[in-house]
Amino acid sequence: MDQVSTESHGSKQTKKATASGWIGSALEYYDFFIYAQAAALIFPQIFFPSTDPKIAIVASLATYGVGYIARPIGAAFLGHWGDTRGRKNVLLLCMFLMGFATMAVGLLPTYSQVGLWAPALLVVLRLIQGFAVAGEISGASSMIMEHAPFGRRGYYASYTLQGVQAGQIFAAAIFLPLAYFMPDDAFNAWGWRIPFLLSAVVLIAGYIIRKEVHETPAFVKEEASTELPKAPIVEAFQNNWRNMCLVTCMALMNVIPVVATIFGAAYAVQPAYGIGFSKSVYLWIPVVGNIVAVLVIPFVGNWSDKVGRRPMIIGGALGSGLLAFGYLYAISIHSVPLAFAMSLLMWGVIYQGYNAIFPSFYPELFQTRYRVSAMAISQNVGTMITALLPALFAAVAPPGSDNIPMTVGALAFGITVIAALAAYAAKETYRIPMADLGKRDAKEVDKKDYLQMRMQGVK
Numbered sequence: 001m002d003q004v005s006t007e008s009h010g011s012k013q014t015k016k017a018t019a020s021g022w023i024g025s026a027l028e029y030y031d032f033f034i035y036a037q038a039a040a041l042i043f044p045q046i047f048f049p050s051t052d053p054k055i056a057i058v059a060s061l062a063t064y065g066v067g068y069i070a071r072p073i074g075a076a077f078l079g080h081w082g083d084t085r086g087r088k089n090v091l092l093l094c095m096f097l098m099g100f101a102t103m104a105v106g107l108l109p110t111y112s113q114v115g116l117w118a119p120a121l122l123v124v125l126r127l128i129q130g131f132a133v134a135g136e137i138s139g140a141s142s143m144i145m146e147h148a149p150f151g152r153r154g155y156y157a158s159y160t161l162q163g164v165q166a167g168q169i170f171a172a173a174i175f176l177p178l179a180y181f182m183p184d185d186a187f188n189a190w191g192w193r194i195p196f197l198l199s200a201v202v203l204i205a206g207y208i209i210r211k212e213v214h215e216t217p218a219f220v221k222e223e224a225s226t227e228l229p230k231a232p233i234v235e236a237f238q239n240n241w242r243n244m245c246l247v248t249c250m251a252l253m254n255v256i257p258v259v260a261t262i263f264g265a266a267y268a269v270q271p272a273y274g275i276g277f278s279k280s281v282y283l284w285i286p287v288v289g290n291i292v293a294v295l296v297i298p299f300v301g302n303w304s305d306k307v308g309r310r311p312m313i314i315g316g317a318l319g320s321g322l323l324a325f326g327y328l329y330a331i332s333i334h335s336v337p338l339a340f341a342m343s344l345l346m347w348g349v350i351y352q353g354y355n356a357i358f359p360s361f362y363p364e365l366f367q368t369r370y371r372v373s374a375m376a377i378s379q380n381v382g383t384m385i386t387a388l389l390p391a392l393f394a395a396v397a398p399p400g401s402d403n404i405p406m407t408v409g410a411l412a413f414g415i416t417v418i419a420a421l422a423a424y425a426a427k428e429t430y431r432i433p434m435a436d437l438g439k440r441d442a443k444e445v446d447k448k449d450y451l452q453m454r455m456q457g458v459k
Helices: 011-041 053-069 071-085 087-105 117-133 136-147 153-181 184-191 193-197 199-210 217-225 232-269 284-307 310-332 336-350 358-364 368-387 389-396 404-425 447-456
Strands: none
Touching: 011 053, 011 087, 011 117, 011 136, 011 153, 011 193, 011 199, 011 232, 053 071, 053 117, 053 368, 071 087, 071 117, 071 136, 071 232, 071 368, 087 117, 087 136, 087 193, 087 199, 117 136, 136 153, 136 217, 136 358, 136 368, 153 184, 153 193, 153 284, 153 358, 184 193, 193 199, 217 368, 232 284, 232 310, 232 336, 232 358, 232 368, 232 389, 232 404, 284 310, 284 336, 284 358, 310 336, 310 358, 310 404, 358 368, 368 389, 389 404
């Protein structure tokens, strides 16, 4: 107990690290998700041949998935950077790469102007985006979690994902007035470029915020007491490959936002599907869903510090997987109110049982020496797999096919079951002290001592 007490961390430093992680994640994921919105709503018409709308939808959704293909490569590079040069440095690098790629998308010529060069350049920039964002969540989660006091790691780390959800709100909110007030011709010609070009502001703001972040005590201690690993990725696979596999399986939960915002958007608004939701109306679904998520996340994170990480993830996975059926059914019957309700419940509330918890649970499964690398690689492999799903869903349930909600819903639920089983197989971590995280022989603190340490705010 005395050893842990000596690692007491000031609340001001914890709050500063949390705020910087929140704002940085919000800004960077604004960049990432404006592409997701555009891929579903506008890119099929302007970057791909118009002779076959069905093929254009599949191709546009595939470019969304391409960004995730670059993620494992980015995770390996950026994870190594974060474990050898610090959490702060890797987050700054991620910001610059993302800002450059996103601004460049806003300057691209269309298919009618340069032909196949348009989708080719779009794919290249999406690859850079995927490379850059691969280090964001692992770096920001590790930074906040390593600053947080013992017994409060779940609460503080959850703000990483609250920032991500806020970034999605910003992304959709920028599109809303453009889609609502601008004529379709003007929006298709140049209006869609505005959110991408606004990334210049994102880049400047992100740099100002993140350059003020202090390095985490855990990394500084590791750097001072031992030689930093020359190959943290190798150490991660040698010492903790099992947890890396479990994280990869749990990261398949990204299927829920894929169903909600990517395939769901294409299904609802693209003329080929015949649903007929207007773009301006449908864009409110992710906005309102994310507003609910922003409110729910801290409460869920705090609750995981009381009951554990695993029960929250298992419940969130199975519950949101089942609700995917209802959400897709609501779209199929052209019911905007029901689609709103199902989205809010599935994505805004139940999914947060996973979404609010993994920023603390994943880094807690690994040692400080290779924490960013292990989390980045395993998480991004899982999300890469799920990012290929929009094109798969559109292929197995194309426009005109029968029973799209049951087909896509069954696939989504099966994937969430895999994530729930992985969480069940993982070790509970919320009562393990920082110094012992990721070790095979790590022991949980007794519940009575844990509550006392939690009240004292020790590391």
